[in-house]
Amino acid sequence: MKLVKLIANLGYGSRKDVALMFREGRITDPDGEVLYADDKVAHEHIRVDEEPLDPPTGLILMMHKPLGATCSRKDIGRVVYDLLPPRYRMRDPSLSTVGRLDRDTSGVLLFTDDGALLHRIISPKARVAKVYEATLANDLQGDEGTLFASGTMMLESEKEPLEPAVLQVLEPRRVRLTLTEGRYHQVRRMFAAVGNHVETLTRISVGALTLGDLPPGEWRALEERDIARIFEPPADA
Template identity: 30%
Template sequence: MAWTRRYEEPEPQRVNKWLAQSGVCSRREAEALIADGLVSIDGETVADAGRKILPGQTLTLADRAAESLVGFTAVLNKPVGYVSGQPEPGHTPAVRLLTKGNLVGKGEAPASGASLPPLGRLDEDSRGLLILSSDGVLAKAVIGPESDLEKEYLVRVTGQVEERKLGRLRHGLELDGRKLKPAKVSVVEGNTLRFVLKEGRKRQIRRMCDLVGLRVVDLLRVRVGPLNLGDLPEGRWRLLRPDERDAIIRASIPSGPRTVPSPPRQT
């Protein structure tokens, strides 16, 4: 079914700008959709890339437009021993796990050789929730510079867990000469910690723990924004649902005074 959304802002706005702010596509992609005759307002096809939508009008994307924008997105429970992106010789990329036999639920496996970059890497010796996607809008929401998404991890460490060390992990550490953003770090039980971050520097959690005298022996990512790993078995994958995609895009928008329209709903 087509995507449709009523424009509720008080002032007119260019269609391409509104679609971009809504998290539907980039401005360039919106202009391409308009050029292909795939965008309409109140039933009238939009022919001008500079067209503005007025308060109370309804914009619709044709089925073909919606399908082309969403792309392919897999939610994988990555085991240890697989690399997230392009591997060096002797290493196995996680995308090889996206087979029909490993699929949970309905859907089709991606074509062999499909380009599915990771949206937030997991090290080879880490496991858990990994998103592999050709969806540019979703990529911006998850790993873009303005993304406000939390990433949650369960981390088992060796060493003595003390409140002093937890305080440093939460606030006060630097990596590569740059101060880290505040992190939420708590004890789950024993030597298992919960980390909630809003950034993802290379091997960040392992390096943070090293700085306070702890060593990571297991790292499991359980959440990216509103998307949870849940009970997806290790080594298995499923397709991302449209409602999950919408929720991720909504959650990625930084809080602040700017009002950003919510993405169109599929009807």
């Protein structure tokens, strides 16, 4: 791929913008030598304004999604894409969230521009585990774990029963719930169906991939070993 198209596809500007960046000498190698549009240079040896070029297509990020941000490009108000470099909105192929977390849910949120990887993660056949911690408005009644694990629980307006889910009681009003599917507002709807209300909700892992010490609102690019952990069982499984 020609350098102008490569850099434009990474969101640095239109092809016209990038061509101007070459003429201005803003595209260089690691030693500061000016590059030209028809040069043949490895991706890792390209610098834009002395900074390494963003990762190529196949990027996958993990964000510690904060409360109050939505997983949308169009919502009025704060959206998760505002927490990424502005040029990440302009990448081609585009960067998309892998599933969604609602405005009032925090925790692990993945992004990728790799469509095949996105579908591999969210496919029901993959049964990738998502682990949530929730605080509840009321004490548990005691039979929720059996119901959630039964594979027969139906939610309002749904036509298929939920896949079995694992409930771990941490305190009378604090729980950990492991799901292998991702229906709309699933955790909140499950507890509403048994007469309870979720007050706080955090996704603590996708597979065995956890946030570690990543602060709310921050993100990092994942390496191959991180991606492999998405398809591994959670640590407490």
